[in-house]
Amino acid sequence: MEFNLNKIPCFGIAGNFTGHLEQAGEATDFQNVQTKEENAPKAIFPTYIPGAKSPVPDFLGIFPFSSESIIFPRGEEKLQIEPECAILCKMQWAEGRLKAVIPVKFGASNDCSIRKPGAKKISMKKNWGKCSKGLSENLISIDEFSQSGILRRYRIACFLSRGGKLFDYGEDSPVSGYNYIFEKLTAWIVETFNTQKDEGAAEDIRSYLSSTGEPETALISIGATRYTEFGEKTFIQPEDETIIVLYPQDKYTNEKIRELAASGTLDDSEVSILRQKASLI
Numbered sequence: 001m002e003f004n005l006n007k008i009p010c011f012g013i014a015g016n017f018t019g020h021l022e023q024a025g026e027a028t029d030f031q032n033v034q035t036k037e038e039n040a041p042k043a044i045f046p047t048y049i050p051g052a053k054s055p056v057p058d059f060l061g062i063f064p065f066s067s068e069s070i071i072f073p074r075g076e077e078k079l080q081i082e083p084e085c086a087i088l089c090k091m092q093w094a095e096g097r098l099k100a101v102i103p104v105k106f107g108a109s110n111d112c113s114i115r116k117p118g119a120k121k122i123s124m125k126k127n128w129g130k131c132s133k134g135l136s137e138n139l140i141s142i143d144e145f146s147q148s149g150i151l152r153r154y155r156i157a158c159f160l161s162r163g164g165k166l167f168d169y170g171e172d173s174p175v176s177g178y179n180y181i182f183e184k185l186t187a188w189i190v191e192t193f194n195t196q197k198d199e200g201a202a203e204d205i206r207s208y209l210s211s212t213g214e215p216e217t218a219l220i221s222i223g224a225t226r227y228t229e230f231g232e233k234t235f236i237q238p239e240d241e242t243i244i245v246l247y248p249q250d251k252y253t254n255e256k257i258r259e260l261a262a263s264g265t266l267d268d269s270e271v272s273i274l275r276q277k278a279s280l281i
Contacts (some may be wrong), residue, residue: 003088006063007218009209010050012084012111014122014201015042016178016185028238041178043089043202044192045122047111047133049212055206064133070242070278072126079236079278082224083112083158083244085151085178086135087142093214098193098206101186101220103122103145103237104254107243107272108156109221110134115235122201132180134244136274146182151175153227153248153249157257160234162242166262169231170224172254175246178223184221236278246272 063139072079077087086109091139092100112133114125127133129275158170175181180188198204209215248270252260260266264275 003217005065005162007044007050008216008219009042009212010047010065010133010221011044011205012047012126012221013041013223015040015043016180017173017225019243025115041180041188041192044189044196044205044220045089045201046203046208046223047123047126049208049211050185053211055204056211057123059129059218059253060123062127062129062207062234064130064132065135066133066276067135067137067274068276069130069131070106070110070134070276071129072238072278072280073114073207074281076107076114076128076186077235080227081112081158081160081169081236081244082113083156083232084111084155085156085246086173086219086221087137087145088219089218091214091216091218098190098209102188103142103186105139105141106154106246108246108274110242110244110274110276111221112200112223112236112242114201119211120201121203123203134274134276136244136246136272138154138265138269138272140246140270140272141190145186147176149182151182153197153250154246155249155254156259157245157247158225158231159243159258159261160231161243162235162237162239163186166232166258166260167230169242170230170244171226171228173225174249177225181222189220209217238278238280240278242274242276242278244274
């Protein structure tokens with residue numbers, strides 16, 4: 001499937017991995033959100049809406065993705081990597097509503113976030129301009145988005161390279177470890193796109209999608225994994241390199257992935273890797 005990321009809406013999911021919101025200090029943002037299950041995701045938030053026009057905030061019309069760089073926003077210091085699996089989806093519509101979401105590709109994503117207490121909306125901590133998000137150039141085809149499909153093989157690893165040393169930043173986690181994944185996740189995405197309201201930290205994403213003319217394709221990062229103790233307490237600094245890897249666990253161990261990431265020699269079409277250098281504007 002060919003696509004141009006500049007021309008499709010992009011979103012993230014909050015609270016889809018147990019413990020991440022608490023580590024990120026964002027659990028209170030969703031304390032009043034009612035979910036059908038205790039471990040259900042909390043919300044879908046926008047990161048990029050091409051050709052943004054009312055009611056979409058102007059800043060969401062700035063393309064934020066890069067496969068090479070993270071640029072610090074002016075006046076902000078508390079940036080953290082958010083290691084995620086992103087899915088490129090076909091969107092099916094009928095009678096003005098989203099009817100189905102069909103994942104067709106997946107890859108490593110950095111939903112990099114500013115830790116900014118008091119921000120009214122999640123998106124205000126996510127898109128601060130060019131090079132504020134990351135997506136691997138190698139997206140891998142999905143045969144079927146189910147427990148028997150390709151993603152059952154994959155894990156997410158995350159590292160920070162600083163001063164010539166490599167640190168474990170995120171807990172090495174299976175993609176199947178998301179609270180909502182596969183058919184349960186796509187059903188939740190469809191319902192949430194159609195029903196989420198402009199309340200608390202969440203936004204009326206259905207109206208945002210309508211402003212783009214019911215797009216046929218969207219990118220959705222499905223949630224950040226938990227941090228290691230180092231990752232929870234460490235913010236990105238200029239000259240750091242952030243590394244996120246989606247790798248097949250039947251082909252590599254975490255130790256081997258770590259070794260190859262450190263040496264910069266990880267080159268495998270079955271691996272989706274994202275390396276971004278952090279810099280000031």
